[in-house]
Amino acid sequence: MQNTIGSLRRAPVNVVAGGVPELCAQCDARHIGLCDALHDDDLHFLASVAQQVSIEKGRGFVTEGDPARQFFNINHGTAKLFKDLPDGRRQITGFVGAGDFIGLAANATYMFGAEALEPVQLCSFDRAELRAVFARFPAIERRLLDVASHELIIAQEQMLLLGRKTAVERVASFLDGWGLRVASCQGGATRLDLPMTRNDLAEYLGLTVETISRALATLRKQGVVAVGADHVISILNPARLTAIGQAEG
Amino acid sequence: MQNTIGSLRRAPVNVVAGGVPELCAQCDARHIGLCDALHDDDLHFLASVAQQVSIEKGRGFVTEGDPARQFFNINHGTAKLFKDLPDGRRQITGFVGAGDFIGLAANATYMFGAEALEPVQLCSFDRAELRAVFARFPAIERRLLDVASHELIIAQEQMLLLGRKTAVERVASFLDGWGLRVASCQGGATRLDLPMTRNDLAEYLGLTVETISRALATLRKQGVVAVGADHVISILNPARLTAIGQAEG
DNA sequence: CGCGTGACTTGATCTGGATCAAGGTGGCGC
DNA sequence: GCGCCACCTTGATCCAGATCAAGTCACGCG
The missing domain is CATH 1.10.10.10 (Winged helix-like DNA-binding domain superfamily/Winged helix DNA-binding domain)
Known part of the structure; x- marks a missing residue:
């Protein structure tokens, strides 16, 4: 499967004239994670390049090695991120929930797999389009750097756990x-x-x-x-x- | 010791009139890491807010829990980053060399310790001043995000190693x-x-x-x-x- | 309802790597 | 040169956690 997400149920995010975009209004992640870095007007622009995706429990939606075309921002539910060895040994590298951002640990291809632990709703962003978003809203990029820093701290904590506890x-x-x-x-x-x-x-x-x-x-x-x-x-x-x-x- | 770096030998980076800043010219990291993201003229600005620091072999220069006032960019030598448990168990989270950036995994305080494995030379940047650098050179910030992404990939690889190999x-x-x-x-x-x-x-x-x-x-x-x-x-x-x-x- | 299945617990045994122990080697100060 | 010390290797033994095995429980389905 070349692009796992391609076959999933998806819908463009509805954008209403004023106020907060329709789907953002009831989003669990509206006031945490990335979107909190934006004012209502800016949120419209972001919503306009987002695709809402629903993923059923147990379904994988990122495959390690696939070309990394999208970033994801979880609105609802929990997923696991993992890396596998050829013989089946698996290491889960993290659990992500509402407000969490998926896709930083990627270059040309995803360097991890992801699977929904419960029904998951997320916003999917095209990586290419996100470049434009960065240019327009440096706040997003700054926030992303903060997110990455925080994830690095968590990762190092986890290394201590795995190596020594x-x-x-x-x-x-x-x-x-x-x-x-x-x-x-x-x-x-x-x-x-x-x-x-x-x-x-x-x-x-x-x-x-x-x-x-x-x-x-x-x-x-x-x-x-x-x-x-x-x-x-x-x-x-x-x-x-x-x-x-x-x-x- | 409140601020380990405070007591170390340090010298301001000399900035010459034209061309590449004096100390950057012979820096091992000039064409990798952060500085490669800059043109010569921009490098002068960066050099003007940098302090060259020499650290002898075996010397610690970051203490976990200390207020995170500086970022570091290694010019020469190798250092280890680590996290300790109260009873002395230690997990080294990474080895860093010329061109590597130290200080991303920090919020108000450093969340790791660092020690030189060989004589190390590095550029030290004040975190507050770096904000200004970001504002002036968004390229630096973008590069920093790439660095963080790459470190996340490495970190997840290491979790797989520690947990399953x-x-x-x-x-x-x-x-x-x-x-x-x-x-x-x-x-x-x-x-x-x-x-x-x-x-x-x-x-x-x-x-x-x-x-x-x-x-x-x-x-x-x-x-x-x-x-x-x-x-x-x-x-x-x-x-x-x-x-x-x-x-x- | 009975049956199959997946998630979890608990017990018995095994084993990879830790711990304990005993050298070996080379650099350095005196 | 000699002794010390930090670093490394190799062997013997131990043990935390893996593996193997058995059973419980809840749930969906014919």
């Missing part, structure tokens, strides 16, 4: 980090609704499914987390979780 | 990658003059010194490389080395 430390780091993203507190405990499977977690943390399971069991026995059904994990002792993740205790 | 695959990947950087061929064999110790290698590849030693022995016994004295390694069978590093064989 124990299984329990890795799982604790992950839960701690994810907790910061989507903090929805309930009676003192933070409840995480993870979109990924144990297998995804294993491929992200450089471990196996069984080890993830055992590490979670360890944290549960220590009273740090509660493991519920259906990818729900509650953080009972956030301070302890952080300490374990940073290898401080 | 075996010891021998890691060492082969490293040697293969380093070979591409500094290809100096001699009678068919590429001769690598590594600036780092086995211990640095171990901290970069998520292994121990002993394992590095054993992996090199394995590659040597297979006739893929020759291990010489004083950090010299010759690549005897480049194709095989690449195949092992990519887990294709």
Whole structure:
């Protein structure tokens, strides 16, 4: 498949006369990520070169090695980015959600694959057209540099995790980090609704499914987390979780 | 120590009337990295806000957690970037040489440490002043975005290595990658003059010194490389080395 | 409903790389 | 020259996490 995205359901973004573009108005990412760098008028221009795309759960939408024609900005849902070895070993390099930008780590071709963990909606931008956007709105380019810097920090943190942390430390780091993203507190405990499977977690943390399971069991026995059904994990002792993740205790 | 660089030997870059700035003329990085994005006249402006700094071998010049006041551009020599855990475990996140830019992975404070592996010369730029440079030369900013993108690709490659590759695959990947950087061929064999110790290698590849030693022995016994004295390694069978590093064989 | 399937957990065993231990080698200061 | 020390190698043993195996649970489907 030469260009995965080509066969997906897509629709041009409707642009109304004044105010915020129609589809931007209800976009989860309107006030985070790239679009937040723009005023309403500028947003129209950006929307005019965007294509809204829906991707069903489990569907891949970037294939490593394919020519990198598009950038993506996620509006809704979560996806995983990964790199594979010829024999099937896979390393998930990141999970991306609303407001996140996909496509920086590419030159002529994509250097990673991407797949939706849940139904995903995203805006797709043609790389060539984005050059024009940069010229017109330097703010976008600056923001992109900030995004890239931030991703570099995250990547280095992940190298430390993969190279030097124990299984329990890795799982604790992950839960701690994810907790910061989507903090929805309930009676003192933070409840995480993870979109990924144990297998995804294993491929992200450089471990196996069984080890993830055992590490979670360890944290549960220590009273740090509660493991519920259906990818729900509650953080009972956030301070302890952080300490374990940073290898401080 | 609040600001490591403060106590180092430094000199303002001399700017001559016409042509290329004096110190840029003999700079190893003049035609790679950032400065290549500029014309001679523009280079004068950049040089006027730069400070030349010399760092002796083994000396740290960035401390994680210190306020990030400067960007650096390496002119000569090699340095390691790293992140530490409280108990002393260290992950080297990268080696940087002439033309490489240091300081992208920072927000208010540096999120990594840096130390010279050999005598290093670099240009130091004040972050605040660099804002002005960006405004004047958008080319610099664009180039910086390219650099960041490239570093992201490298970082994801490294995550794959740390999360999924075996010891021998890691060492082969490293040697293969380093070979591409500094290809100096001699009678068919590429001769690598590594600036780092086995211990640095171990901290970069998520292994121990002993394992590095054993992996090199394995590659040597297979006739893929020759291990010489004083950090010299010759690549005897480049194709095989690449195949092992990519887990294709 | 019974059956198949995919996600998860838990237990038993195995193993790649860590750890512990013992040299070897070369540079450098005295 | 001699001793020290940093760096590297090789061998023996250990162990965290992988692999193999078995079973639970929830869910969709004929």
